[in-house]
Amino acid sequence: MAGIYIHIPFCRRKCGYCNFFSLATTRSREAFTSALVAELHFRAREAASEAVGTVYWGGGTPSLLEPIQFRRIMEAIHASYALEPDAEITLEANPDDLLDERLRAWKQGGVNRVSIGIQSFRQADLDYLERAHDAAQALRATDLCRKAGIDNLSIDLIYGIPGQGIGDWEENLRQFLRLGVDHLSAYALTLEERTILWHQVQRRQRKPPEDALAAQHFELMHRVLAAEGYAHYEISNLARNERYARHNTAYWNGIPYYGFGPSAHSFDGRRRYWNVSSLKDYIEALPLHVPMEGEEVLSLSDRINEYLMTSLRTQWGCRRRELLALGGEELLGRVGEGMTGFIRSSWVLEDPEGWKLSPEGMFHADGIAAELFVSHQG
């Protein structure tokens, strides 16, 4: 079983904090669609023997495509890849793009899950983030999707925004709950180098995000949503009714995925490789070949460290059985020893299967995993 990722590199405007590969234009959508369709056909043999269980339209802003462009790409996916009949097909959409004809095209094209980039229901936060939509559009978004017949929804929110008090964040969470959506992806605002926000902070035009505020927001989110029956199944993802994001869960379980579009990454179980991060180079190359930018073959220590990093972020935790399969008794012993201090400080919980992070430990997952990393072997 494999996943397909489609990267749509257009945005209405560039949000200040964003470091994804995307351009604030919609000008080359037609040429891009033709290039993407060509790439889907060129690479069909890579996944020829695999059933595709998930398709994820990300970006950028997939909801900026016109219905005709969306349909051409969806047809190319169906023509070249073996989609499972119950495949999860997710499309990321921004609240200001939810026009009737687009929603209809997604539904007819098989999209059965929409992830809505709301980020906040509070106008001051949206202004800080320099989002293109407003709070009123954020409030209407879920209704529009449901009216179009898509009710498996996820909402993205951002916390730790300067000026967002703990009460403001709680109100965002309460508003999320009032909408009755089963899945939440919530990310701490981080300052990525060379973003617009990073330059503004360097020039002291904006306050930087603070870890202490984000930690408080994270703890509140865990508490408020747990009380409403949401499992915090990955650090940035919470779901009720077991509506876990299947596509992302497959990433964390090391399942192969094939990424299409500029900057998209692929993973075949052993090797990671990625396309050029330039729309112009992508469009120019594709009548003839797929413009790859790089690749890396994962060493054994890379695979161990990735397992430590991703497993500890999930509610299923780091399993003894997996460690044994990856690195034998020696690795198991080393990780067990490394966990001792974290168990003592209550950041890690141990059970017969392995180790999981406690709610307090979850906020420090990356640091804990880094302490356990193995150095180069294999």
Ligand code: SF4
């Ligand atoms: S809409 Fe998303 S991808 Fe586009 S600039 Fe904003 S955060 Fe980045």
